[in-house]
Amino acid sequence: MATLKDVARLAGVSVKTVSNVVNGYSFVKPDNRARVEAALEATGYRPNLGARNLRRGRTGFIALVLPELSIPYFAELAGLVIAAAQEHEWNVLIEQTFGTLSGERLALASLGPHLVDAAILSPEALQVEDFQLSVPAVMLGEHAVDVPLSRVGIDNVAAATFAVRHLISLGRRRIAAIGANPQRGTAALRLEGYRAALAEAGLPFDSSLVVPALNYHRADGAAAMKALLDMRNPPDAVFCFNDLLAVGAMRTAAERFVRVPRDLAIVGFDNNDESAYSSPSLTSIAPDKAAIARAAVDLLRERAGSPDIELDDVQTPFSLQVRESTVTR
Amino acid sequence: MATLKDVARLAGVSVKTVSNVVNGYSFVKPDNRARVEAALEATGYRPNLGARNLRRGRTGFIALVLPELSIPYFAELAGLVIAAAQEHEWNVLIEQTFGTLSGERLALASLGPHLVDAAILSPEALQVEDFQLSVPAVMLGEHAVDVPLSRVGIDNVAAATFAVRHLISLGRRRIAAIGANPQRGTAALRLEGYRAALAEAGLPFDSSLVVPALNYHRADGAAAMKALLDMRNPPDAVFCFNDLLAVGAMRTAAERFVRVPRDLAIVGFDNNDESAYSSPSLTSIAPDKAAIARAAVDLLRERAGSPDIELDDVQTPFSLQVRESTVTR
DNA sequence: CATCGTTGTTCCAACGATGTAAAGACCGAG
DNA sequence: CTCGGTCTTTACATCGTTGGAACAACGATG
Numbered sequence: 001m002a003t004l005k006d007v008a009r010l011a012g013v014s015v016k017t018v019s020n021v022v023n024g025y026s027f028v029k030p031d032n033r034a035r036v037e038a039a040l041e042a043t044g045y046r047p048n049l050g051a052r053n054l055r056r057g058r059t060g061f062i063a064l065v066l067p068e069l070s071i072p073y074f075a076e077l078a079g080l081v082i083a084a085a086q087e088h089e090w091n092v093l094i095e096q097t098f099g100t101l102s103g104e105r106l107a108l109a110s111l112g113p114h115l116v117d118a119a120i121l122s123p124e125a126l127q128v129e130d131f132q133l134s135v136p137a138v139m140l141g142e143h144a145v146d147v148p149l150s151r152v153g154i155d156n157v158a159a160a161t162f163a164v165r166h167l168i169s170l171g172r173r174r175i176a177a178i179g180a181n182p183q184r185g186t187a188a189l190r191l192e193g194y195r196a197a198l199a200e201a202g203l204p205f206d207s208s209l210v211v212p213a214l215n216y217h218r219a220d221g222a223a224a225m226k227a228l229l230d231m232r233n234p235p236d237a238v239f240c241f242n243d244l245l246a247v248g249a250m251r252t253a254a255e256r257f258v259r260v261p262r263d264l265a266i267v268g269f270d271n272n273d274e275s276a277y278s279s280p281s282l283t284s285i286a287p288d289k290a291a292i293a294r295a296a297v298d299l300l301r302e303r304a305g306s307p308d309i310e311l312d313d314v315q316t317p318f319s320l321q322v323r324e325s326t327v328t329r
Numbered sequence: 330m331a332t333l334k335d336v337a338r339l340a341g342v343s344v345k346t347v348s349n350v351v352n353g354y355s356f357v358k359p360d361n362r363a364r365v366e367a368a369l370e371a372t373g374y375r376p377n378l379g380a381r382n383l384r385r386g387r388t389g390f391i392a393l394v395l396p397e398l399s400i401p402y403f404a405e406l407a408g409l410v411i412a413a414a415q416e417h418e419w420n421v422l423i424e425q426t427f428g429t430l431s432g433e434r435l436a437l438a439s440l441g442p443h444l445v446d447a448a449i450l451s452p453e454a455l456q457v458e459d460f461q462l463s464v465p466a467v468m469l470g471e472h473a474v475d476v477p478l479s480r481v482g483i484d485n486v487a488a489a490t491f492a493v494r495h496l497i498s499l500g501r502r503r504i505a506a507i508g509a510n511p512q513r514g515t516a517a518l519r520l521e522g523y524r525a526a527l528a529e530a531g532l533p534f535d536s537s538l539v540v541p542a543l544n545y546h547r548a549d550g551a552a553a554m555k556a557l558l559d560m561r562n563p564p565d566a567v568f569c570f571n572d573l574l575a576v577g578a579m580r581t582a583a584e585r586f587v588r589v590p591r592d593l594a595i596v597g598f599d600n601n602d603e604s605a606y607s608s609p610s611l612t613s614i615a616p617d618k619a620a621i622a623r624a625a626v627d628l629l630r631e632r633a634g635s636p637d638i639e640l641d642d643v644q645t646p647f648s649l650q651v652r653e654s655t656v657t658r
Numbered sequence: 659c660a661t662c663g664t665t666g667t668t669c670c671a672a673c674g675a676t677g678t679a680a681a682g683a684c685c686g687a688g
Numbered sequence: 689c690t691c692g693g694t695c696t697t698t699a700c701a702t703c704g705t706t707g708g709a710a711c712a713a714c715g716a717t718g
Contacts, residue, residue: 001442001463003674014698019676027696048443050388051674054379054703068408070602075404079397079425091422096408113330114377114704134330218606247606254608273399274603277547277576279583332704343668348706356666380704383673443674 002043011039022047061091062300063119063135065107067099071216072272073242073289074122077140080293081120088301090117099215101125111135118300121149125183136303138296138312142185150303150312152295154287156186159318160193161200163267163285164239166320168201170327172237172265176209178224178249179216179241190241190269209235213245221248229256236264237326243268243275246282250325266325280324291316331372340368351376390420391629392448392464394436396428400545401601402571402618403451406469409622410449417630419446428544430454440464447629450478454512465632467625467641471514479632479641481624483616485515488647489522490529492596492614493568495649497530499656501566501594505538507553507578508545508570519570519598538564542574550577558585565593566655572597572604575611579654595654609653620645 004022008015013032020028021036022045028036039045053059064081066074082092093116097103104126111119112134119137128145139151167175177194181187191210198205208231211224221240225248228234240246246268250260258264260280268275271286295314333351337344342361349357350365351374357365368374382388393410395403411421422445426432433455440448441463448466457474468480496504506523510516520539527534537560540553550569554577557563569575575597579589587593589609597604600615624643 004676005674015674016676016699017697020697023676027694029696032696046441046443048383048674050379050383050443051703052676054377054383054673054705055675055677057703059379069398069411070401070405070408072399072401072404072603075401075407076399078404078423079399082398082423082425093420094407094411094423096411112375114375114379218602222606247603251606251608251610273547274401274576277551277580279580279608281580333706334704344704345669345706346667349667352706356664358666361666377704380673381706383675383703384705384707386673 001048002045003048004045007036007039007043007045010043011035058117059113059115060089061093061116062297063093063095063107063111063116065095065097065104065111065119066122067124068096069094071244072274073244073270076273077289077293080290081297084290084293084297088297090297097124099124101127105130108133118304120296120300136300138299138303140292140296142189144183144185144188148311150299150314152292152299152314153316154285154292154318155315156189157193157196159269159285159287160190160239161197162193162318162320163269164194164197165200166283166322166326167237167239167265167267168197168203170237170261170265173203174206174209174233174235175203175237175239176211176228176235177239177241178211178213178221178228178245180210180212181214187241190239194239213241216242216244218244218248218251221245222252223248225249225252229253229258234264238264238266240266240268243270243272243282243284246284246325247274247278250278250280250282261324261326261328268325271321276321276323278325283323283326284321285318286321287318288316330377331374332377333374336365336368336372336374339372340364387446387633388442388444389418390422390445391626392422392424392436392440392445394424394426394433394440394448395451396453397425398423400573401603402573402599405602406618406622409619410626413619413622413626417626419626426453428453430456434459437462447633449625449629465629467628467632469621469625471518473512473514473517477640479628479643481621481628481643482645483614483621483647484644485518486522486525488598488614488616489519489568490526491522491647491649492598493523493526494529495612495651495655496566496568496594496596497526497532499566499590499594502532503535503538503562503564504532504566504568505540505557505564506568506570507540507542507550507557507574509539509541510543516570519568523568542570545571545573547573547577547580550574551581552577554578554581555585558582558587563593567593567595569595569597572599572601572611572613575613575654576603576607579607579609579611590653590655590657596649597654600650605650605652607654612652612655613650614647615650616647617645 004015004018008018018036069075085092095107097107104123118135121137122140131147139149141153180191213220246266253260268282268284271284275282275284333344333347337347347365398404414421424436426436433452447464451469460476468478470482509520542549575595582589597611597613600613604611604613
């Protein structure tokens with residue numbers, strides 16, 4: 001692999017002159033510049049990023065800390081973050097926490113300023129005292145505890161209200177919620193939105209219709225739905241706090257021969273790619289994931305430069321994708 | 330951020346002695362070691378990986394080049410590769426190519442030895458002449474052109490044969506295939522396995538039942554299925570070359586009120602997480618993804634050390650997950 | 659007590675890049 | 689022909705780390 005030294009020798013100039021050419025420094029004589037450029041071409045020189053970053057005091061990487069890539073929402077988001085970061089010459093380092101406290105602590109601990117310039121976090125279990133980060137960071141979504149970090153995400157309360165309002169507008173009256181979880185910040189907000197929509201329509205809040213979910217996997221949704229269908233007076237609609245829960249719920253409904261949407265309308269949250277193709281297809285709150293990714297990276301770019309610690313809260317847009325799980329064709 | 334120098338000053342020893350302690354060098358006097366360790370603790374020292382790797386001539390990163398994280402198979406695989414790499418103190422850099430030739434070339438070009446120690450590739454469109462890699466690499470799956478790289482993956486012909494044999498054993502006689510594509514190495518092999526199973530059972534090969542797919546997304550599967558159902562004499566089973574195609578096909582079947590599996594049995598390939606939860610759930614060839622990830626990383630570890638260029642072909646195990654899309658409960 | 663081998667420590671150079679300061683080249687003005 | 693200023697290039701130090709050689713201390717050996 002060619003180094004600056006090799007190029008310099010070939011071009012017959014000093015190492016620094018080559019460096020100047022590579023970095024676009026103005027004052028280089030045209031003929032020297034030409035010779036250097038020819039030498040760069042001939043050697044196929046590529047800067048050694050490690051060395052450059054060592055000298056410059058940055059790493060060229062940002063970390064993306066998330067529960068698991070096998071969760072479609074995070075996989076899709078990760079793809080978009082990588083694309084957004086690439087535009088600013090950042091490489092993305094993905095750390096999986098598996099949603100556990102120890103996993104999250106481990107990931108955070110490995111995040112020194114020597115490894116990454118900044119971080120995007122999607123924590124689930126972290127405690128306040130864990131947020132002693134050594135690099136600038138933004139948070140995606142909401143967290144259960146108040147945390148001294150800027151955040152990017154949609155307005156969860158508004159989105160949840162919107163979703164439940166949709167169910168109410170379809171004439172549903174016994175509307176369940178799957179996904180309550182005191183550990184999760186977003187869960188509390190979505191529950192709040194759910195209650196707000198009920199209240200607004202003058203419907204009673206029935207806590208037996210609120211089913212908690214420890215994790216947000218398909219299996220949890222399926223189990224929760226079983227519990228709901230076993231009730232004496234089962235619901236006529238369910239608001240699931242993410243699409244995986246909804247897919248699980250739909251699966252259980254199918255197994256029990258409950259017709260969706262006729263007997264039971266279902267709304268999800270996240271609008272995973274797969275949700276458009278299930279049968280029936282899933283109505284879902286659709287956050288603008290690309291906007292989230294872009295906003296997070298942009299925020300880090302500001303933060304990485306100046307050390308002012310002004311907390312931001314960037315609200316990205318969302319919409320409701322209405323599909324067959326709530327409305328018949 | 331503390332450096333070796335800071336620790337050395339605090340402990341009253343030389344920088345190298347601290348380095349020796351950090352790297353577990355044996356011959357350090359117990360009391361010095363203790364003082365150094367205390368100083369390490371006190372300063373919260375973390376080695377600067379950039380500097381270390383610069384000195385050691387490695388980067389600590391491997392690249393994972395894949396089409397897109399929003400494709401579940403690759404997302405799941407990426408998660409497993411990250412986990413496997415972590416065990417060997419490697420960080421993973423994910424590059425998305427979006428399955429295009431230009432995207433793949435771009436990704437490969439950015440892969441110098443200064444950035445990564447090795448690479449795991451999942452190419453789709455690359456030509457032979459593109460494989461001038463400057464770092465050791467392994468390939469996942471099969472490629473259309475013969476390529477001078479070791480590979481890891483399942484036996485595609487055998488797996489496809491196995492899948493189609495399953496359909497035949499259920500009494501299906503007009504078995505279609507979705508996903509033929511001359512660009513893709515795996516497509517040719519899966520088609521070969523499909524033909525082999527037909528031949529073995531004495532069934533005729535009908536090229537009108539082989540539907541090509543440009544991409545392997547859900548939409549492509551849906552479109553292909555429409556074409557099949559529009560035939561004068563539609564098939565009674567479909568073998569889809571991946572689960573996304575199968576999900577799309579199932580969607581179309583549902584829209585056309587074709588009963589699965591009674592009227593039409595469907596088998597997929599990849600066994601995505603979502604396939605266990607669709608209605609009906611999807612029978613699918615299940616490659617051992619964790620084994621693939623582990624094998625790929627292990628292979629790179631060997632390659633990264635010695636420069637011997639002996640090509641390997643690691644066959645990982647697979648199984649057939651039989652579910653409702655082929656067998657009624 | 660000179661010599662030796664083992665153990666423990668330090669110094670120096672190097673990895674490849676860039677910032678700084680100083681030196682060199684060049685020009686026009688006085 | 690000198691001076692002062694603008695360009696242009698270079699030498700050197702530096703980022704944080706580690707390998708290698710050199711050196712120092714030590715008890716054991718002859």
